[in-house]
Amino acid sequence: MSASAGLTSLAYQLPDNRISLQTLEREGVLTSDAAFLRDIGFENCYRYDGTAFDEVRLESARSALSGAAIDGTAVRWLFRYSGLDDDTTAGGFAAGVPVATGSAVPRPESNAETEVLERFRYPVARMQEQLGLTAAAAVSLGQQGCGGLLSALHMARRLATDGEAVLCVAGDALPVHSGREVIYNVMTDAAASVVIEVGARRNRIVHFHQQSMPYYWDTPLHTQELLASYFPLAQRVIEKTLDGAGLVADDIRWVVPHNVNLRSWRILSELIGIPEARVWTDNIARVGHTVSCDHIINLCDMESQGALEKGDRLLLFTFGFGANWSCMILEH
Amino acid sequence: MARTILITGASGMFGREVVPALLAGGECELILLVHESGCGVPAAQLARDMFGLSPEDARHVTFVQGDVREPGLGLNEADHGRVTTTVTHILHSAAITRFDRPLGDVRATNVDGTRHMVALARECPCFEAFGHVSSAYMAGRRTGVVLEDDLVHDAGFVNTYEQSKYEAELYLRDVGDLPLAVYRLSTVVGNSRTGAVLNFTAPHHAMRMMHLGLASMVPGSADYPVDMIPGDVVAEAVAELLLHRFRSGDVFHLAAGPERSYTLEQVIESVFDTFGHLDPEWQRRRYPRPVLASSDAFTMFLDAIEAADNPFFVSVLRTVRHFADQLNYPKVFDMTRLLDRMPEYADRMPNIDDYYPKVIRYCVETDWGRHVA
Numbered sequence: 001m002s003a004s005a006g007l008t009s010l011a012y013q014l015p016d017n018r019i020s021l022q023t024l025e026r027e028g029v030l031t032s033d034a035a036f037l038r039d040i041g042f043e044n045c046y047r048y049d050g051t052a053f054d055e056v057r058l059e060s061a062r063s064a065l066s067g068a069a070i071d072g073t074a075v076r077w078l079f080r081y082s083g084l085d086d087d088t089t090a091g092g093f094a095a096g097v098p099v100a101t102g103s104a105v106p107r108p109e110s111n112a113e114t115e116v117l118e119r120f121r122y123p124v125a126r127m128q129e130q131l132g133l134t135a136a137a138a139v140s141l142g143q144q145g146c147g148g149l150l151s152a153l154h155m156a157r158r159l160a161t162d163g164e165a166v167l168c169v170a171g172d173a174l175p176v177h178s179g180r181e182v183i184y185n186v187m188t189d190a191a192a193s194v195v196i197e198v199g200a201r202r203n204r205i206v207h208f209h210q211q212s213m214p215y216y217w218d219t220p221l222h223t224q225e226l227l228a229s230y231f232p233l234a235q236r237v238i239e240k241t242l243d244g245a246g247l248v249a250d251d252i253r254w255v256v257p258h259n260v261n262l263r264s265w266r267i268l269s270e271l272i273g274i275p276e277a278r279v280w281t282d283n284i285a286r287v288g289h290t291v292s293c294d295h296i297i298n299l300c301d302m303e304s305q306g307a308l309e310k311g312d313r314l315l316l317f318t319f320g321f322g323a324n325w326s327c328m329i330l331e332h
Numbered sequence: 333m334a335r336t337i338l339i340t341g342a343s344g345m346f347g348r349e350v351v352p353a354l355l356a357g358g359e360c361e362l363i364l365l366v367h368e369s370g371c372g373v374p375a376a377q378l379a380r381d382m383f384g385l386s387p388e389d390a391r392h393v394t395f396v397q398g399d400v401r402e403p404g405l406g407l408n409e410a411d412h413g414r415v416t417t418t419v420t421h422i423l424h425s426a427a428i429t430r431f432d433r434p435l436g437d438v439r440a441t442n443v444d445g446t447r448h449m450v451a452l453a454r455e456c457p458c459f460e461a462f463g464h465v466s467s468a469y470m471a472g473r474r475t476g477v478v479l480e481d482d483l484v485h486d487a488g489f490v491n492t493y494e495q496s497k498y499e500a501e502l503y504l505r506d507v508g509d510l511p512l513a514v515y516r517l518s519t520v521v522g523n524s525r526t527g528a529v530l531n532f533t534a535p536h537h538a539m540r541m542m543h544l545g546l547a548s549m550v551p552g553s554a555d556y557p558v559d560m561i562p563g564d565v566v567a568e569a570v571a572e573l574l575l576h577r578f579r580s581g582d583v584f585h586l587a588a589g590p591e592r593s594y595t596l597e598q599v600i601e602s603v604f605d606t607f608g609h610l611d612p613e614w615q616r617r618r619y620p621r622p623v624l625a626s627s628d629a630f631t632m633f634l635d636a637i638e639a640a641d642n643p644f645f646v647s648v649l650r651t652v653r654h655f656a657d658q659l660n661y662p663k664v665f666d667m668t669r670l671l672d673r674m675p676e677y678a679d680r681m682p683n684i685d686d687y688y689p690k691v692i693r694y695c696v697e698t699d700w701g702r703h704v705a
Contacts, residue, residue, distance in 0.1 A: 032640070036639065036640070213618060215616070215617040215618060224546060224645065225545040225619070227548070227642075227645070228545060228547065228548040229620050231548050231623055231625075232620035232622055233620050235623050236620065263632070266632055267633050267636065270625070270628055270632065271623055271625060271629050
């Protein structure tokens with residue numbers, strides 16, 4: 001592990017289809033009134049209407065690699081994260097993964113054995129092949145909800161070595177006709193990618209802390225308890241992360257949020273003693289809440305808008321079903 | 333001379349403790365004012381069921397049907413005649429103790445009810461003493477040390493209960509023609525010996541929320557002194573003050589005092605520790621302790637829940653909302669006058685450590701009164 005590992009390149013990809021709250025309400029995919037959701041900060045979501053969302057993930061990965069200006073062979077690890085369990089369909093992981101083309105050998109006739117073999121057509125391996133990461137070990141991560149990408153970054157930090165990078169690719173798309181609201185948050189589809197390298201000159205990972213609460217694993221059953229636990233554990237995890245980094249709330253220039261509703265951020269900012277003005281909430285209205293990409297989307301946009309200066313300490317916080325509460329501090 | 337004591341609010345948390353305490357404290361006959369629901373049941377059975385009295389003690393207890401909200405308490409002519417000709421003492425503890433009721437309703441019982449009791453006392457030719465059970469929290473949003481002499485303030489109130497108890501005391505202050513004393517109780521939580529809770533109130537509901545893993549935040553600071561008192565000890569003290577040490581004009585705080593109390597943080601620790609000891613399965617869930625939040629954060633949290641119209645949380649927090657705000661106003665109830673009159677009170681009041689875990693255990697084992705044997 002290197003203490004100086006950081007996020008050298010970040011990129012994200014949103015689907016083309018941007019949908020207003022009114023439209024979502026008309027479609028009957030919201031639980032709350034659109035007016036209420038607007039009141040707590042939301043305006044839109046992005047919805048992926050296609051059938052091959054991995055192409056969106058790939059696009060973000062190519063952008064991140066391009067931004068890092070590294071050769072694909074420098075990537076030692078590829079992490080592909082999905083917060084939605086995509087092994088629940090009859091086809092296993094392979095469902096929706098396009099078949100390979102260009103092979104010199106013909107595809108065998110379908111039989112009992114090939115039906116089993118179909119299940120071993122891994123999306124992460126296809127992604128590795130598509131990106132040309134010939135030196136990488138490709139691993140799929142999942143099932144940490146909105147906390148998964150921060151966990152992946154933390155693992156990448158521990159695995160990164162001099163001259164070898166880690167690429168984390170995350171993204172999720174809800175089924176087209178599914179509900180678009182989860183506990184007062186409007187959900188958006190997105191993909192995001194990050195290159196982690198040792199000796200990064202920006203976005204150095206200072207500290208990470210995560211608390212998991214496995215009792216809450218059955219999310220629908222424990223929704224009310226999760227709601228009640230959200231703030232106590234958020235406060236505790238943020239305080240532990242600050243302590244672990246040897247920092248106090250005043251040292252933090254920006255809180256980079258997961259894009260949950262504004263009202264919950266107002267409460268949490270009061271609890272952690274960081275003024276609401278230092279929580280970067282611009283994207284709650286513009287983008288909505290993604291399963292795993294909020295922090296990367298926000299960091300990219302903060303940078304492009306000139307909100308970040310070298311040396312700024314950034315506090316990234318998220319909660320994921322499962323359940324886990326995670327916090328990471330970066331030094332820009 | 334034989335004493336006859338009319339007691340209101342005998343079915344409440346304090347009332348059920350004070351009835352046996354009065355019977356133990358000296359020769360007296362008790363007349364208990366009860367609502368309609370208590371009538372029709374033989375007095376001896378009612379006395380045994382409500383107060384655990386022996387047949388011998390039950391012989392000294394009778395019941396009359398009435399309602400403090402009505403002039404003359406709504407007594408029928410026969411009961412009115414019996415009460416006014418025999419009563420020498422009144423212990424008035426009937427009150428709406430819920431914190432979420434409209435002020436008009438609460439006033440009707442807690443203020444007008446007091447007026448009606450005073451009016452009745454004036455009709456009693458043998459009258460000797462009127463004991464009014466008030467609340468130390470009539471101090472409302474005051475902070476710091478509250479003296480027993482203190483009454484009038486403009487700090488405001490956290491809930492309608494506090495306001496009504498304040499208004500009742502204001503009224504009593506100007507009653508000059510009756511021998512009258514005021515006993516301001518702190519928060520009664522249970523019996524010091526058994527932990528039994530005879531009436532589950534907002535602090536018990538808050539404890540239940542913690543047990544259900546639904547306590548998100550509590551307003552106040554970690555070192556806020558939470559003054560709680562055991563019903564039996566305070567009932568014995570009031571019985572002694574009324575029967576043997578009565579002086580008109582007395583106003584006493586019956587509290588625990590900071591040295592015998594937990595801080596807010598210690599209350600939460602005690603509750604979680606006791607839950608964990610009682611039930612390893614509960615412990616395994618690792619519910620987080622609630623955040624000690626600023627008033628602003630707590631208010632935003634409650635507003636967010638109401639705006640989200642989450643029916644489950646709205647119902648859970650309805651009662652808590654009306655008392656938790658008191659935790660933003662730390663105060664200490666001075667007991668100088670009480671300890672002058674009753675020095676042994678300090679020794680009788682147990683440390684919170686000695687009995688609060690029993691109260692928690694009782695709450696858990698009865699599922700907050702749902703499974704009382």
